Amino acid sequence: MKEENLVNGPAAPETFDGLRQRIRDRFPTLSPHLQRIARASLEEPNSFALNTTQVIADELKIQPSTLIRFAKEFGYKGFSEFQRVFRQRLIEGQAGVRGQVLEDSANLPPPDAKALLDASVSAHMEALRNLSESCNLDDLATAIRMMRSARHVYIAGLRRSRPIAEYLHYGLLRAERACSMLDFSGGMAGPQISTISRDDLLVAIAFPPYSVPVVEVVMDADVVGRRILTITDSEASPLAQHAELALFIGSESKSRLQPISAAIALVQTLITATGEDYLG
Numbered sequence: 001m002k003e004e005n006l007v008n009g010p011a012a013p014e015t016f017d018g019l020r021q022r023i024r025d026r027f028p029t030l031s032p033h034l035q036r037i038a039r040a041s042l043e044e045p046n047s048f049a050l051n052t053t054q055v056i057a058d059e060l061k062i063q064p065s066t067l068i069r070f071a072k073e074f075g076y077k078g079f080s081e082f083q084r085v086f087r088q089r090l091i092e093g094q095a096g097v098r099g100q101v102l103e104d105s106a107n108l109p110p111p112d113a114k115a116l117l118d119a120s121v122s123a124h125m126e127a128l129r130n131l132s133e134s135c136n137l138d139d140l141a142t143a144i145r146m147m148r149s150a151r152h153v154y155i156a157g158l159r160r161s162r163p164i165a166e167y168l169h170y171g172l173l174r175a176e177r178a179c180s181m182l183d184f185s186g187g188m189a190g191p192q193i194s195t196i197s198r199d200d201l202l203v204a205i206a207f208p209p210y211s212v213p214v215v216e217v218v219m220d221a222d223v224v225g226r227r228i229l230t231i232t233d234s235e236a237s238p239l240a241q242h243a244e245l246a247l248f249i250g251s252e253s254k255s256r257l258q259p260i261s262a263a264i265a266l267v268q269t270l271i272t273a274t275g276e277d278y279l280g
Contacts, residue, residue, distance in 0.1 A: 171271030
């Protein structure tokens with residue numbers, strides 16, 4: 001077991017899980033360039049395992065020397081030593097897990113549909129109960145005021161958060177409120193951010209592992225001083241760190257697929273409160 005280096009700080013993490021936790025702990029103290037690398041390393045670990053320094057640097061639009069500096073920031077002698085953690089994850093973890101899942105699936109009897117349904121319903125009920133018990137009502141009231149006062153609401157969400165964002169967009173349109181989804185697939189999210197005025201509001205939704213494009217538009221909007229409301233998992237979220245206000249939904253469910261019902265319930269509350277018939 002490695003000991004801490006009293007001069008250079010803690011020893012470099014030997015596992016991907018250890019590195020991931022170290023990155024999360026150190027994220028707020030990193031420079032913007034290093035934060036970009038941190039997010040990418042957690043979002044695309046296979047890329048860091050398989051690509052050269054130059055390829056990764058080109059993808060991130062940074063200098064290769066910045067990658068080396070990032071590796072040394074976490075106690076590694078250089079990028080090659082840092083990269084070994086990602087390759088070890090790929091060799092020992094992903095391949096083994098994938099093979100085990102395939103083997104187990106082949107040997108298992110057909111799934112019990114009723115048991116699966118009950119487990120899914122239970123996970124959603126737990127998520128909704130946690131939201132009801134833990135939601136900060138003062139923050140919720142502030143979020144409602146932000147939504148109601150916005151001239152135009154821009155909405156960002158990808159992957160698991162995409163249906164949540166789409167539902168918010170749908171609901172606001174039904175309430176006849178001016179709103180737009182950021183166009184990530186068409187490459188227009190950046191130009192859309194540049195058109196946001198001080199009277200507008202960006203609502204960004206993301207949960208671990210955070211979508212890099214969503215995090216980046218939040219950072220861009222924050223840099224130019226625009227109003228940002230986020231729906232995310234905790235204060236450690238990169239979205240929360242750049243938002244005027246963050247609403248939190250825990251992601252501790254043991255379900256293989258994290259339920260989105262709590263986020264939908266929260267979004268529906270915002271939609272209803274933002275509609276013209278809301279008198280609160």
